[in-house]
Amino acid sequence: MRRLFPVTYETAAQPSGEAPGTDVTEREWELGELAEAYAYPAVSSPWLRANMVSTLDGAAQHEGRSQPISNAADMRIFGVLRGLADVVVVGAETVRQEGYRPARAREAFAARREAAGQGPAPAIAVVTASLGLDFSLPLFTSPLVPTLVLTGAAAPVERIAEAERAGATVVVAGDGTGVDPARAVSALGALGHTRLLTEGGPRLLGQFVAAGVLDEMCVTLSPMLAAGDAQRIAGGPSVPVPRRFELVSLLEEDGFLYGRYRRPGRQPE
Structure with missing residues (x-):
């Protein structure tokens, strides 16, 4: 993997013949380096990534699945x-299509999470209007951290009760x-979750x-062509004016590009 932006070495160290500002170093990144590259900014209110x-x-x-267009480095970043x-x-x-399971604790992140005051693993929060979920799945019956179910005030009462019997925490939003x-x-955020x-x-991302x-x-950005009628990464109605985000970093490996963009005006405190 190599960093394309921002540039990480001095101009004087550039290999002969390379254009100014080009980082040609390609190597396997440790999980700790990826964690630093994707660290959450220091904010007191929730930051949604x-x-x-x-x-x-x-x-x-x-x-119907994202795995076929992914690769090993993408999955490492996913885990980070x-x-x-x-x-x-x-x-x-x-949750239904991808067969979601509870997040697991990883030794590589244990010290970092403890220092940040976090639990051993992230909770999974499922957004659902109907609560049409299989509450006998491990996501609900045996998570390391109780699964959250986000729904509306008019959600079916019997389904809320079933979710709670399975051990989930129902949050009305x-x-x-x-x-x-x-x-x-x-x-x-009120539950203490800021990261x-x-x-x-795609539908949920479009709503956000x-x-x-x-x-x-x-x-x-996967260097593949799929054609067909697969969804984009964000669905739903279009916004009145496209929202521009700022590029924070760009990594590359094996033709895959890994971009990180931030909303202008929302800066670390």
């Missing part, structure tokens, strides 16, 4: 982002059956984008 992968032609999935988060926010459809994105972020990570799916609550976008 998204992580998605897209092909060159804009597909976020192939045959989870290792840094307080909670992973995911839509119910993605909307007046109707649906979840209000801003209220979801605020509710998670938020959403892994989609439309609500203007997304602080950071981590996106892997």
